[in-house]
Amino acid sequence: MMHFIDRIRTAMRERADAPAIVQLGGTESPGRLVTYGTLERECNALAAALAACCAPGTTVGLVAANSVAWIEADLALLMGGHVEVPVPLAFSAEQAAHLLASCSVVLTDGEGQRRFEAWRADAPHEFQSMPCLSIGALVDGAAAVTAQALSAGTLADRICKVIHTSGTTSAPKGVRIRANGLDALLASLWRHATREDYVRYLNLVPFSLLIEQVTALYMPFAAGGTVVLPPVGEAPLGDPGAVAADKLALLRRARPSAVTLPPSLVEALARAADRLPDLDTAALCAALFGRPTAPLIAAGGAPVAAATIGRLAERGITVLQGYGLSENSSVVSWNTRAENHIGSVGKPLAHVACKLGPDGELGIRSASLFAGYSGSDPSACHTDADGWLWTGDLAAIDADGFITIIGRKKNLIITAHGRNVSPEPAEASYRSVPGVADIVLLGEGQETLSAYVLVAAGVDQHALRRELERHGERWLSGVERAGTFVLEADAPALRAGLFTVTGRPRRQDVERHVRQRHILERQAGKLQGGLPAATTPSHQH
Incomplete structure (x- = not known):
């Protein structure tokens, strides 16, 4: 059986002059085009440079923006038989240190290097002895090498990645991904897609998410298609400050x-x-x-x-x-x-x-x-x-x-009346109301639910509150409907503190935040509408 990385290598050889990656130009930099031939040469060079310092099976961290360098590092690590640990740039120093603890070396691009140095400043002890190598410098300094010389690590099933997944603590779980598992997944996905579908794929979310590696890289490259990257400096959705509506253009x-x-x-x-x-x-x-x-x-x-x-x-x-x-x-x-x-x-x-x-x-x-x-x-x-x-x-x-x-x-929220409410479907419904950047339902042990709402920039909060009330009355049952709304302007700091890097709410942190707001507003005499009284410790995660 041919592994997916070998299928990508075949596309590199057969479509050497075709565009593999297009980075759109922006205000900070001109656009860039990388052909399959160039991608093959640079991936092989990077894999050779890594082979000189890391044996197959070595665990290697990847800290980089959604860049050409990220893509080259990912493919080179797969070619060389290494275990790749991609780390989101939005992670805190504590989260990054936990995920990188098993790594022998870390690869970075320019933005990743700046983030790594910030982590090192915040947690010098955890990052003190961790070697950090520039992807670009390794590519430029390596000799050309053939793909055949780097195939040993791709011939058998093995652990090829450790992917973060958000949990209930500040220490993210690492999910150990098998090469044969990715092969099985991709084979099933291709039953429902054609090569023409992946002629031109637009990347919008961080490459540190496994689903984006699969759909934005492995499927387009196996199809001989083009991966389109946003302009340098444009944050992907999920990073603090990135706004969905801004991606329409x-x-x-x-x-x-x-x-x-x-x-x-x-x-x-x-x-x-x-x-x-x-x-x-x-x-x-x-x-x-x-x-x-x-x-x-x-x-x-x-x-x-x-x-x-x-x-x-x-x-x-x-x-x-x-x-x-x-x-x-x-x-x-x-x-x-x-x-x-x-x-x-x-x-x-x-x-x-x-x-x-x-x-x-x-x-x-x-x-x-x-x-x-x-x-x-x-x-x-x-x-x-x-x-x-x-x-x-x-x-x-x-x-x-x-x-x-x-x-x-x-x-699952259990109300004071013993009703079980799964908040996600109702949150999805409320999220369809224009002006709602995000919403989290709360109400463990309470008679009615309350909602914490992040409000999009420029939206009138009083008008939005009325629209949310109308929406609930029309589309949601009485048990799913929020009785009170706590509205706050969307901001990167709130996102970073109350949501995971994949956009899921940290529900206990949201509940604490809402209660603190309630206390401050009551002290200031500004409280509008009731909020739930203090609850017993929530079982939500």
């Missing part, structure tokens, strides 16, 4: 054939379409995507309101929602063009089996399951003696096999 400029969108950008896209009600599908796609047809649009990471996907579908723009987790090498299930059940996350991929536990928890068993964690956390998934991974997600599976995610088992 980039979508139009990039003219992608495929994208993977977080829920915030699906919402922004639907609102943009609503502002152009008189355009037919071809004109609307030209206005939104710079091309007369919609790209292959996959969505995941958190629930998207079915009404939002439905509005886009009515205008001829299909959004295929899926579900995954790092423990399965990313994707578990996906809606497809042939079978798109709006409101669900699709059917399991061909190599995945799913079932429900007695309490509705989703279990999966597949050829792409991980090889265990590099750390521990109370939120870690459990694998039973029969090989079923219990995801911690509550789900329903209909007679046709479509999966609907109800919410996180540990996020």
Whole structure:
């Protein structure tokens, strides 16, 4: 069996003069084009330089922006048989030190080097003896080498990556990814996509996320397509300060054939379409995507309101929602063009089996399951003696096999009246209201729910509060509906403190933050509307 990295090598040889990477120009730098031939030479040179200092199987950290250097380092580490540990630049020094603790060396680009030095300043003891090497300097200083000389590390199943996944503590879990697991996943994904879909893929979220490595790099490169990077200095979605609506111009400029969108950008896209009600599908796609047809649009990471996907579908723009987790090498299930059940996350991929536990928890068993964690956390998934991974997600599976995610088992809110509420579907519904940057529902042990709302820049908070109340009355049941709203202007510092790097709320931290605001406003005599009284310690994560 040919591994996915070897398929990419074949594309490099066969399409040497074709564009592999295009970085769009911006205010800070001109654009850049990297052909497959150049990519092959630079990846081989970097792999050779690494081989001189790191034996196959060595654990190597990768701290870099979404850059050409990141891509070259990722491919070179796969070629050389190393274990790669990508670290988000948005991590704190404590989080980064925890994930990098097992690394023998760290690779950086310019932005990554600056972030690494900031971590070192914040936690000098943890980073004191950690060697840090420049990707560009290694490429420039290495001799050319053939691909055949670097194939030993790719011939057998092995641990090829350790991917972070957010837990309930400041020490992120490391998910150990198998090379054969990625092969199985990619083989299943290709059953529902064509090479033409991946002619031109636009990168929008951090490469440190495994799903973006799969869909933004391995699928386009295996297809001989082009990966389009935003201009240098433009933060990906998920980084502090990045705003989904600001990416609409980039979508139009990039003219992608495929994208993977977080829920915030699906919402922004639907609102943009609503502002152009008189355009037919071809004109609307030209206005939104710079091309007369919609790209292959996959969505995941958190629930998207079915009404939002439905509005886009009515205008001829299909959004295929899926579900995954790092423990399965990313994707578990996906809606497809042939079978798109709006409101669900699709059917399991061909190599995945799913079932429900007695309490509705989703279990999966597949050829792409991980090889265990590099750390521990109370939120870690459990694998039973029969090989079923219990995801911690509550789900329903209909007679046709479509999966609907109800919410996180540990996020379940139990009200004072004994009603169980999964907050995620209601949050997705509220998130569709224009002006809502994000929302978190609270209410453990209370008679009614409350909502903490991050408000987009320039939005009138009083008007938004009224719109949220109207939306709840129209679209949500009484038990799901928030009775009070705590609104605060969206800001990078709030994002960093209250949400994980993948955009999931730290619910206990949000609850503490809301209570502190309640105390301060009460002291200042500014309290508007009631907030829940102090609760017993929450079981939410």
